[in-house]
Amino acid sequence: MKTLVNLFMVFFVGSAVHGQLHQQHNQQPNADSVRAARARMVAAATITYKNRVFTRADTLRGSITAERAWWDVLRYDIEITPDFNQKFTAGSNLITYQVTNIHQPAMQIDLQAPLVIDSIVLDAHITLRFNKEGNAWHVYTPKQALFSIHRVKVYFHGYPTIAARPPWDGGWTFTKDPEGHPWMTVCCQGVGASIWYPCKDHQSDEPDQGATLSMRVPRGLVAVSNGHKISEVQNQDGTITTKWGVQNPISNYCIIPYIGDYVSFSEVYPGQAGPLSLTYHVLKADVQKAKAYMPFEVHHMLQSMEYWFGSYPFYKDGYQLVEVQHTGMEHQSAVAYGNWFAHGYRGKDLAGNGWGAKWDFIIVHESGHEWFGNNITSKDVADMWVHESFANYSETLYVEYRWGKQAGNQYNYGIRRNIKNDRPILGRYGVNESGSGDMYYKGSNMIHAIRHSMDNDSLFRNILRGLNKHFYHQTVTGQQIEQYICSKAAFDYLPVFKQYLATTQIPTLSLRFNQDSSIVRYRWENCVDSFNLPIALHATKPEISLKIYPVTHWQTVHLSKAQRQLLNADSIKFNYYIQTDIQ
Secondary structure, eight states, X not given: OOTTHHHHHXXXXXXXXXXXXXXXXXXXXXXXXXXXXXXXXXXXXXHHHHHOOOOHHHHHHHSOOHHHHTEEEEEEEEEEEEETTTTEEEEEEEEEEEEOOSOOSOEEEEOOTTOEEEEEEETTTEXXXXXXXXXXXXXXXXXXXXXXXXXXXXXXXXXXXXXXXXTTSOEEEEEEOTTSOEEEEEEOTTTOGGGTSXXXXXXXXXXXTOEEEEEEEETTOEEEOSSEEEXXXXXXXXXXXXXXXXXXXXXXXXXXXEEESEEEEEEEEEETTEEEEEEEEEEGGGHHHHHHHHHHHHHHHHHHHHHHHOSOTTGGGOEEEXXXXXXXXXXXXXXXXXXXXXXXBTTBOTTSSSGGGSSBHHHHHHHHTTTBTTTEEESSGGGTHHHHHHHHHHHHHHHHHHHOHHHHHHHHHHHGGGOOOSSOSXXXXXXXXXXXXXXXXXXXXXXXXXXHHHTOHHHXXXXXXXXXXXXXXXXXXXXXXXXXXXXXXXXXXXXXXXXXXXXXXXXXXXXXXXXXXXXXXXXXXXXXXXXXXOEEEOOSSGGGOEEXXXXXXXXXXXXXXXXXXXXXXXXXXXXXXXXXXXX
């Protein structure tokens, strides 16, 4: 994923098209010109996708190489000293790991240029040799016994990559807050955590026993990170070292430093699994605004998420919301927040119909990732739909929880306008490629369609909660998620997942009525051979409701006059992302 990259590129691309056309014609562009410009962009993206050539560097980054396969990360203990004025960092990562294979060709540690590794020490006393291949560092260890546990401490320094447009690209942010105080953080989803610290940079291997981050910063600044504060030490050189840590497994890219002129306030929330610590870290100038705004939004978010998905997955580490310069990111137990204390996405309604303007997008979407993305994490970024489709759908569920099912349906229908169908949602495996930004809006509409085809909201909710319980704190494949849903729904949805995830085709439901509309023939077209999405349509009177099971060959059903009225294009497409061909 890049959690926000693809999500908001749709909006910014659309805005750019609008602006370019407006500048050229000095007037509001007509719909045809906007569609033509979008079509050109989609065509260009499709060509780029088809013609991409993968390199050895892509394989080293995106696959479980032999040098990654023999050791399992148990814990990270990271230390970092950022120099705000020089835009320079130095630090170390103590990696605790267990040997899982007797075949040990070397150990691959990842750290991206221009950062460099200074030295690597095994078990506190053995200095190891290493060489560099791009961003992969091959470390030569002595033979280690199967299942033995060891520690390598990796020291590094350098002028790190500076994020040009965080969070849409990765790296450090060194800026100042409106009051002139230094304000620093990192974004690294997609590009990888190795852009700022050395690690085993692959989503499939999380530190099972948690992680700590120690930040050495000038006095007067406050350093915040994931989980809970462990210690704070006043150093003789005028700096403070603050150590934070999580007890739960955590993705590399979710471990993040936040450094600024922060003020913190806390409360205890009565969650499903008991008292949950909530802490808000905001700039000193924003503290009163934050106290009046954040708790209300967070409480509603937690009520909805725990209702639909089950208990918050990281009670031991608490929930934090941290003000940042960029829009936001789903950093586990320390969600980055930059939505200006405003509803919508910085005041914008992404659904375009009013429902997206009634709540804080960043708090809901990024917190939704605590369940899908942080609790359940895809092993390969090619399956990032597991994160983004469900997190996007958490928005629909949130609207429904607060304002009713029809409101949720309308929100989901509204965000459909942002689907591009430029390339498949699935990326290609083993090369660190995530798929199309359609994993957000199209993925959400796919889940919405599956839900309505089940025609059993109680079952659907149980499946969502079951996913988070069955795969609790695990890394998974997309296929595992698909198979779990099929098993619990007692229906083969695999062709439906294949259609929406692996193709850019919009399936077409063809309906052919006889002369008096008492009989209709129906089938799926423009779809994979086995596409089988059921269609359930409801009327005020339950006896009028209709459910059909179209496949790719013609079938027939007899209709009452009232049921004929249900089979109209608008009613069908409202809850199903499909096209219709009705005759």
